[in-house]
Amino acid sequence: MNDPHTHAIRPHTGRQSWLAPALVGAAAALGASALYAVAKTREAERRNPxxxxxxxVNGVRLHCFEQGQGEPLVLIHGNGTMIQDFLVSGIVDxxxxxxxxxIIDRPGYGYSERPRALWTPRAHASLYQAALERLGVSQAxxxxxxxxxxxxxxxxxxxxQLVRSLVLASGYYYPTVRADVFLFSPPAIPVIGDVMRYTVSPVIGRLILPGLIKAMFAPADVPERFDxxxxxxxxxxxxxxxAAAEDAALMTPVTVELQQHYRELTLPVVIIVGADDQIADVGRQSERLHHELQGSEFIAIPGQGHMIHHxxxxxxIxxxxxxxxxxxxxxx
Known part of the structure; x- marks a missing residue:
């Protein structure tokens, strides 16, 4: 005889009915995104060898470009770019x-490798010093x-003993709160960042890159040659x-340390900026450094933005x- 107060225990299948297909769909989407990223990478490298x-050098494979003869001049590119940044500007010719x-592609940019390490400016400097020694450069x-x-x-x-004088263009030297750090740093996070870089980040990057480039040149227009x-x-x-995400994440912390040593620089320094730079605040960065470095020269070009060499x-020059x-x- 059935007890009217006894209820049959039924499995709760509603959640399971959609969870498994959702997970499969998400995995498929991530896999497709990864394949897309790999295909686009191969295409980009085929078109731009x-x-x-x-x-x-020091276990790091570097891509190096040289042109001309005479006294050595070393050009070091910024975040997100590569050797071609200087070539396209026309200043190299x-x-x-x-x-x-x-010009050397910094680690992770262009065709230079970036081993897992903390690539601070000082780590870069050690690598550049060894690379220039390999190239037979004693002073530059x-x-x-x-x-x-x-x-x-x-x-x-x-x-x-290696650096004869410095030219600092559109630089960032003092720590500030930067909103772009939170926007661009996630791909640097271990594991999560690795997934992002092969899935959503390239897609998002293609959507926002035109706006980022516009901001880099603002208030001036993006030159047709660059485009x-x-x-x-x-x-x-x-x-x-x-590489770009790691550099963005490090930007503020490394300046906390470096700013303590700027007054140790006794070599000639020429600082040049676009007076209306929308990326690095001229007054808080380059102009402040100029006041700190006795004998430095400060050149601000009116109406120009961050990509001053273009x-x-x-x-x-x-x-x-x-x-x-x-x-x-x-x-x-």
Missing amino acids: PIGRFMT ELAKHHRVI VVLGHSWGSLVAVALALQAP RLMPKELMLRPSQLR LAPDEV EAIERAFNRAPANPA
């Missing part, structure tokens, strides 16, 4: 008429743009997204020549 030569111009004038300015400063601090010649597809590869190439003229004689 290496333009320099490779050398392994002019500078190479009188100088040996050396060094230009750093944007994040590359931190590497240039670190190199001058660590190897003062046409810059290999933007290489900037969206998972490997380069990791927007005012003649003025940047002139700043570099001023750095050569002010530098101590090269014994080599």
Whole structure:
């Protein structure tokens, strides 16, 4: 006889009925995104092969480009870019008429490797010092743009015998709260970031890259030459997204340490910026550094933005020549 107060225990299947297909669908979507990222990477590298030569320094395979003869000039690019950033600007062809111009893809950018490590400006500087020694460079004038300015400063601090003078373009030198850190840093997070870089990050990157590039040049327009010649597809590869994310995450912490040593710089320094830079606050960054570095020169180009070597190439070339003229004689 059935007890009217006894209820049959029924399995709760509603949740399971949709959870499994949802997980399968999500996995399939992630897999498709990863395949898409790999395919786009191969296509980008096929269309934009290496333009320099490779050398392994301290266990890191670096992609290096050289042009011209004369006194060495080292150009260090910023976050998200690569060797072509300087080539497309047009300054290399002019500078190479009188100088040996050396550009190295920073670790993780272009075709340089980026082993898992903490790639601070000082770590970069140690690598650059070893690379330049391998290239037979005993002294050089060094230009750093944007994040590359931190590497240039670190190199001058660590190897003062190597750096004759500095040109610092559109740099970031003092810690500030930066909203872009929270926007661009997630792909640097271990495991989660690895998944993002091969799935959602390349897709999101393709959507936001045009706006980012516009901001880099604002208030000026993006030059047609940059839009046409810059290999933007290489900037969206998972490997380069990791490098850019890590650099963004490190930007504020590394300046906390480096700013304590700026006054140790006794070499000639030329600072050049776009006066209306929308990326790095000129007053809080470059102008402040100028006041801290006794004897430094400060050049602000009105109406120009962050990518000053593209927007005012003649003025940047002139700043570099001023750095050569002010530098101590090269014994080599």
